Amino acid sequence: MSLGTYKDLCIDATDATSLAAFWAGVLALDVRRLDDGDTVLTGPTDQHTIWVNTVPEPKTVKHRLHIDVHTLSVAELVDLGATIVDDTSFRWVVMTDPEGGEFCAFVRKELPENRLYELVLDCADPARLAAWWGEVIGGRLGGEDDEWFLEDIPGAPFECLVFGTVPEPKTGKNRLHVDIAAPDVDALVSAGATVLAVHESWTVLADPEGNEFCAFVVQPS
Numbered sequence: 417m418s419l420g421t422y423k424d425l426c427i428d429a430t431d432a433t434s435l436a437a438f439w440a441g442v443l444a445l446d447v448r449r450l451d452d453g454d455t456v457l458t459g460p461t462d463q464h465t466i467w468v469n470t471v472p473e474p475k476t477v478k479h480r481l482h483i484d485v486h487t488l489s490v491a492e493l494v495d496l497g498a499t500i501v502d503d504t505s506f507r508w509v510v511m512t513d514p515e516g517g518e519f520c521a522f523v524r525k526e527l528p529e530n531r532l533y534e535l536v537l538d539c540a541d542p543a544r545l546a547a548w549w550g551e552v553i554g555g556r557l558g559g560e561d562d563e564w565f566l567e568d569i570p571g572a573p574f575e576c577l578v579f580g581t582v583p584e585p586k587t588g589k590n591r592l593h594v595d596i597a598a599p600d601v602d603a604l605v606s607a608g609a610t611v612l613a614v615h616e617s618w619t620v621l622a623d624p625e626g627n628e629f630c631a632f633v634v635q636p637s
Contacts, residue, residue, distance in 0.1 A: 418554035419607060420598030422572045423632060424465040425535070428591040429515060430475075434497075436468040438514050441496045442485055443531040464530075464573045471591075475516045480627060481592040483519045484508070484534040484578075486527055493521055517591060532574045535594070538586075539625050542579035548624055549577060551607060553596055586626050593627070597634040604631060 429435040436455035440447045445457040445464065457466040487493055490500065490509050501518070502510040509521045522533055539545045546564035550557045555566035555577070562581035569577060598604060601619050605611060613620040618630045 418550075418570075419552050419600075419603050420596040420631065422463060422553045422569055423595040423597045424463060424467065426467045426469055426593050426595060426630070427517075428471040428475075428589075429468050430471065430473075431515070432468045432470045435513065435515055438497050439466060439468065442487070442493060442498075459573065461571070461573060463571045464532075467595075475591055477588050478538075478584075479518045479592060480538045480586055480590045481594075482517070482536050483532060483592070484536060485519060485521055486524050486531050486533050487521050488525075488527060489523060490521055530573050530575075534574055534576045534578050535592075536578040536580060537627065538582040538584075539579050539627075540581070540585070541625070542581050545623065545625055546577075546579040548608060549579075552598075552604065552609075552623075553577075590628050593629050595630045595632060598631045599633065599635055601631050601633060 427435065432453060432455045433449065436447055436457060440457050445459045445466065448456050448458060450456060453470050455468040457468065458464065490503065493511060494500065497514040498511045500509060500511055510518065511521055512518055542562060542564040546557055546559065546566055550566050553569055555569035557566055559565050564579045566577045567575060604621060608624045609621040611619060611621055612628065618632045620628060620630055622628055
């Protein structure tokens, strides 16, 4: 049994309104502007929720966690405000959102119900980190060598959480992070998480490689 469940996704932005409009178009989600200036994207389930949160600092380093998306064409993403970075090196197209955040586009003949395909996390030890996240949010572990993944994550509105090896260490706060629901923060700490900050409704933690995530204490029904 996992220590928690996937809850939703958060994206930092210097202009939350504009970035939320972009991602709403890419992922076919609805937009709701909040009184505090942040924006939330909503879909058919609570787990489709994406919080686009205003932060003062601009993006300065490559996203450690990035989104892969399904699309009918790269052109429609460009029309929404994306920029092509590399459309020749891979079977997917590397792009950036209007704030320079990297994501990958996979062109399909038909779109699945969920436009969000995968979340991809750069790491130093993908086998270890994938197993750790599997303990935290569940899912079926697979992979080999320098790429591992979790699929069939309960409630997740995407196919896989992918862990890929990169040579560079993590620097700075990740601009994307996941939220989880968990009955006990202490169990996460015992498993290897580190507490970074405690708020009234949630706790900010880091995984064993320093990637931030937030835990909301929710008792099992």
